Amino acid sequence: MKSDHVAGGPAIETAGLVKTFGDNRAVDGVDLRIERGTVYGLLGPNGAGKTTTVRMLATLLRPDGGEAHVFGHDVVREADAVRSRVSLTGQYASVDEDLTGTENLVLLARLTGHSKKASYDRAAQLLAAFGLSEAAGRQVKNYSGGMRRRIDIAASILNTPDLLFLDEPTTGLDPRSRNQVWEIVRAVVDQGTTVLLTTQYLDEADQLASRIAVIDKGKVIAEGTKGELKASVGAGAVHVRLRDAEKRPDAELLLRQALDADVQLEPDPVALTARVGGNGDLNGCGPSEKASRALAELARAGIIVDNFSLGQPSLDEVFLALTGSPTDHDRTTEAQTKEATA
Amino acid sequence: MSTATQTTESPELAPVRTESLAELLVAKERPPRPNALQTSLTFGWRAMLKIKHVPEQLFDVTAFPIMMVLMYTYLFGGALAGSPSEYIQYLLPGILVMSVSMITMYTGLAVNIDIEKGVFDRFRSLPIWRPSTMVGYLLGDAVRYLLASIVMLTVGLIMGFRPDGGFPGVAAGVVLLIIFCFAFSWVWTMVGLLMRTEKGVMSVSMMVLFPLTFLSDIFVKPETMPGWLQAFVNNNPITHVASAVRDLMAGSWPTEEIAWTLGWSAVFVAVLGPVTMRLYNRK
Numbered sequence: 001m002k003s004d005h006v007a008g009g010p011a012i013e014t015a016g017l018v019k020t021f022g023d024n025r026a027v028d029g030v031d032l033r034i035e036r037g038t039v040y041g042l043l044g045p046n047g048a049g050k051t052t053t054v055r056m057l058a059t060l061l062r063p064d065g066g067e068a069h070v071f072g073h074d075v076v077r078e079a080d081a082v083r084s085r086v087s088l089t090g091q092y093a094s095v096d097e098d099l100t101g102t103e104n105l106v107l108l109a110r111l112t113g114h115s116k117k118a119s120y121d122r123a124a125q126l127l128a129a130f131g132l133s134e135a136a137g138r139q140v141k142n143y144s145g146g147m148r149r150r151i152d153i154a155a156s157i158l159n160t161p162d163l164l165f166l167d168e169p170t171t172g173l174d175p176r177s178r179n180q181v182w183e184i185v186r187a188v189v190d191q192g193t194t195v196l197l198t199t200q201y202l203d204e205a206d207q208l209a210s211r212i213a214v215i216d217k218g219k220v221i222a223e224g225t226k227g228e229l230k231a232s233v234g235a236g237a238v239h240v241r242l243r244d245a246e247k248r249p250d251a252e253l254l255l256r257q258a259l260d261a262d263v264q265l266e267p268d269p270v271a272l273t274a275r276v277g278g279n280g281d282l283n284g285c286g287p288s289e290k291a292s293r294a295l296a297e298l299a300r301a302g303i304i305v306d307n308f309s310l311g312q313p314s315l316d317e318v319f320l321a322l323t324g325s326p327t328d329h330d331r332t333t334e335a336q337t338k339e340a341t342a
Numbered sequence: 343m344s345t346a347t348q349t350t351e352s353p354e355l356a357p358v359r360t361e362s363l364a365e366l367l368v369a370k371e372r373p374p375r376p377n378a379l380q381t382s383l384t385f386g387w388r389a390m391l392k393i394k395h396v397p398e399q400l401f402d403v404t405a406f407p408i409m410m411v412l413m414y415t416y417l418f419g420g421a422l423a424g425s426p427s428e429y430i431q432y433l434l435p436g437i438l439v440m441s442v443s444m445i446t447m448y449t450g451l452a453v454n455i456d457i458e459k460g461v462f463d464r465f466r467s468l469p470i471w472r473p474s475t476m477v478g479y480l481l482g483d484a485v486r487y488l489l490a491s492i493v494m495l496t497v498g499l500i501m502g503f504r505p506d507g508g509f510p511g512v513a514a515g516v517v518l519l520i521i522f523c524f525a526f527s528w529v530w531t532m533v534g535l536l537m538r539t540e541k542g543v544m545s546v547s548m549m550v551l552f553p554l555t556f557l558s559d560i561f562v563k564p565e566t567m568p569g570w571l572q573a574f575v576n577n578n579p580i581t582h583v584a585s586a587v588r589d590l591m592a593g594s595w596p597t598e599e600i601a602w603t604l605g606w607s608a609v610f611v612a613v614l615g616p617v618t619m620r621l622y623n624r625k
Contacts, residue, residue, distance in 0.1 A: 058467045062624075084372070084469035094460040096388070098395050110384040111468055113373035122366075129363040131356030139395060146355060155464065160367045180358050187360040191367040 009072050011036045011163050011194040012057060018065030019052050019218075026052040028218030029066065034196060034211075039189055041209030042198040049218040050198040051091060054165050057196070058088045070163060087161035089152050091168045097141040101132055101151050104140060108158050126154045130184075146177030153184055163194045170204060182207055214322060222322050236311050238274045238291045243304040245269040251303050258294035275321075276310070378471035385478020390485065402448060403490035407441040411497050414561070422562060427502040434498040435505075435588040436560030439519055441494060442487045443555055443580060446523050447547035449483050450530030454543045457535060466622075473619050476531050480524050487523050491516045507593035515587040518603060522583045525607035528614035535621040560584050579606040 012034040019027040027049040034040040042050045055061040057068055059079040067074065073081040088094065095104045102123050109119035127136045130150045135143060140151060149169065156164055166185065170178040185208055189195055199205050205212050205226075212229050214222040222229060238259070242251055248270065252263045255274045263274045274294070276287040291310045298305055376384075393399065411430075414437055419426030453476070456462060465475050495503075495512060505512050530547065537543045557574055558581040564572045575581055579602070586599035 055463075058463075060463055060466055080469050083467055084375075086467065088463060088467045090460040090463045092460040094464040096461045097459070098392050099388070103391055107384065107388055108464070108468075110387075111376065111381055111465075111470055113376040113380075115373075118373070125362070125366055129359045129366055131358050134356070144355070150358070157367060159372050160369065183360055184358055184363065187363045188367060191364060193367070 009036075010034055011038075012040075012068070012070055012196065014053075014057070014066065014068040016066035017053065017056060017063055017068055019049075019056060019061060020064050025218050027056070027063075030215070030218070030220055032213060032220070034194065036194050037189075037192050038211065039185070039195040039197060039209045041205035041212040042196065042215055043200070043202065043205045043212050044198075044215035045200060048215045050215055051167055052218075053215070054088070054167050054196065054198055058086055058165050059083055060088075085162040086165065087156040087159075087163070088165045089156045089167065089169060091171065095140050095148070095151055095155055098139060100137050100139055101127055101143075102136045104151060104155060105158060108155050112159050122158065126158065130154045145173055146180065149173060149177065149181055150184070153181070153188075157188060157193075160191060161193055163196065164188060166195060166197045168198055168200065171200065178204075216322075236276050236287050238276055238294065239309045239311065240272050240274070240295075240298070240305055241268075241307040242270045242272075243306045247303045248272065250301065251298055254297050254301055254303070255294055258297045259290055270306070375469065378474060381470045381474035382477040382481060385474055386481030387478075389478055389482020393482070393486075399448075400486070400489065402445050403486045404493050406445065407438075407490045407494040408497050410437055410441045411494055411501070415501060418561060430498060430501055430503050431505075432588070433561070434494070434503045435515060435591045436558075436584040438491060438494050438498075438515075439580060439584040439587055440555045440558075440560050442490050442519055442523050443526065443583075444551050445486065445490060446483065446527045447530050447543070447551060448486075449479055449527045450534035450537075450543045450547060451540055452479060453531050453534030454537060454540055472623065473615065476528075476618060476622065479531065480527050483527055484520050484524055487520050488516070491519065505591040505593070507591045511591050511593050515590040518590065518600065519583060519587055522579075522603050522607050525610040526579075528610050528618055531618045532614050532621060535618060554578060554580050558584055579603070582606065 010033050012032055014030055014032045017027055017030040017032075018025065030049070030053055032040075032053075042053065044050050052061065056063050057070060057075060059075050059082050062076060069075070070082045071085050073085075075082050096107070099107065102120070105123035105126055106119045109122050110116070114122060124133075124136070127133050130153075132147060132150055132154070135147060140148060143151065153166075153169070169185070170181050173181065182204075185195060185197070189208075195208075197205070197208055209226065211225055212223070213220045214229070238255075240251065240255070242248060248265065252265065252272055255261075255272065256263045259274050259276055261275045263272055265272055276290050288310055295305060295308060411434065415426045415430050415433060418433070419429035423429035423432060462475075495516075507515070529550070530543075533543055533546050537546060557571065558578050559575060560580070564575045564581070567575060582599050582602035583606075586596050586603045589596035589599065
């Protein structure tokens with residue numbers, strides 16, 4: 001292998017990784033290269049193959065094809081060496097719900113070779129750092145969603161891992177708990193741990209990851225830094241609602257000229273969406289600048305706008321831009337919209 | 343409901359202290375890797391904690407065995423041995439073997455319920471001796487078998503069971519039974535991993551346990567059975583265990599039956615252990 005055990009090789013390197021479940025090619029030839037000490041985002045919808053990829057890298061699933069190396073160790077042949085360097089926080093709480101917070105952490109500490117005393121000490125320190133001291137003696141099944149995530153991550157960093165897998169760490173959390181999870185992840189990364197993060201949310205990848213791979217139907221469809229990815233997608237979309245449905249054709253024309261971008265007519269007869277071409281050029285013509293100019297154009301033409309918003313590109317928009325086809329669950333509505341546009 | 347608890351809980355949840363978190367993360371050296379025995383015992387401790395938190399699960403090792411002793415002693419006692427107090431001398435060691443063998447199937451249920459949970463992913467991604475998770479279950483279950491044995495023997499003594507082997511003989515019988523059940527439980531770890539649902543585990547275990555326990559010498563002596571049935575009964579591992587335990591408790595030393603019991607135990611572990619681990623690694 002090119003990569004070896006010495007420092008400097010990539011944390012993760014895969015070539016043509018494949019996993020099939022029956023007829024379904026869940027992971028279909030994934031090539032990744034993830035440098036040490038970085039946060040790498042794996043972005044994609046449900047069923048894209050993110051979790052399957054992570055499970056193979058964490059030695060929980062055996063690949064059906066291709067190769068994967070973690071710190072230079074083959075995930076199949078040297079699974080044990082990989083296991084001693086990585087830690088996994090699964091999509092669902094990877095802790096024992098019947099046990100208390102303390103018991104969970106002590107269990108894992110004991111399993112990784114800490115003495116009884118050291119285990120209890122470490123558990124208490126971690127619980128304190130995660131703001132869970134008061135809940136230490138309660139069974140995890142009685143924890144709130146945010147607390148579960150914390151104990152879960154605490155369990156993952158009980159022994160500072162060299163590589164941490166975070167599989168959709170904030171799915172189902174309220175915004176506040178979400179921010180706290182992000183804070184924790186940043187603290188972990190600051191200590192030099194490499195993080196592989198899977199997420200369905202572009203903003204999460206944006207907040208945490210330095211490089212992102214977009215994955216769909218088991219394949220990596222785009223890969224690059226955040227900037228590169230955004231440039232390929234456009235910075236966002238302006239959603240406009242008009243007071244008067246009859247003015248929509250005029251508005252469409254104006255927006256198309258002002259933004260120099262595709263304008264989509266929504267099923268709602270007064271609504272339109274325009275993607276803002278956002279290479280985010282530095283000379284005062286960022287996406288919001290462009291959008292406000294376009295809105296001014298509408299006002300000048302006497303078209304009354306009831307409501308407007310400028311959104312970051314959603315995952316659907318990323319998909320639309322990258323594949324030309326939306327994610328599965330939206331396929332029908334998007335197809336209708338396209339027809340209407342045509 | 344859940345949203346209500348969320349909103350009341352979130353604000354009072356203490357903030358994450360990132361600076362102390364950073365301090366904790368700095369320590370990168372890991373302690374030396376624990377050996378197979380240590381990790382197995384730790385998983386056994388986990389099983390004990392589960393009993394502590396969910397004591398209701400002890401119902402099957404207390405109420406069920408008591409029911410078995412009472413039912414069979416008074417139901418068959420008069421017909422088979424003249425009186426319940428005479429029958430219990432023959433029956434109790436056997437019914438002990440039967441009850442404890444039957445409760446081994448709960449291992450399968452526990453594995454089946456647990457394996458779908460996220461915590462198994464964590465165990466499986468740890469650099470430890472792989473079978474220790476399963477051995478931990480069985481160690482926890484051994485404690486349950488011991489508890490069931492004590493409960494049944496106590497009830498038996500109250501009902502008039504007077505073993506000639508005294509305490510050493512009874513203790514030796516219980517130890518042999520627990521060794522056998524520890525080995526026999528590997529059937530259930532395998533079934534627990536193989537079946538998709540709890541119900542599947544239940545029905546398979548009934549299919550296996552009923553013939554295995556009833557077609558033995560637990561209730562009646564094999565001499566009373568037709569020849570073809572005797573052939574099965576005499577080669578049934580449960581018959582060997584029951585005979586060995588009965589003789590030990592009666593104060594003798596049934597070398598041959600003990601050897602059969604330990605032999606079967608070794609076969610169960612040697613064959614089903616690797617099968618279980620194969621399934622476990624594939625999950």
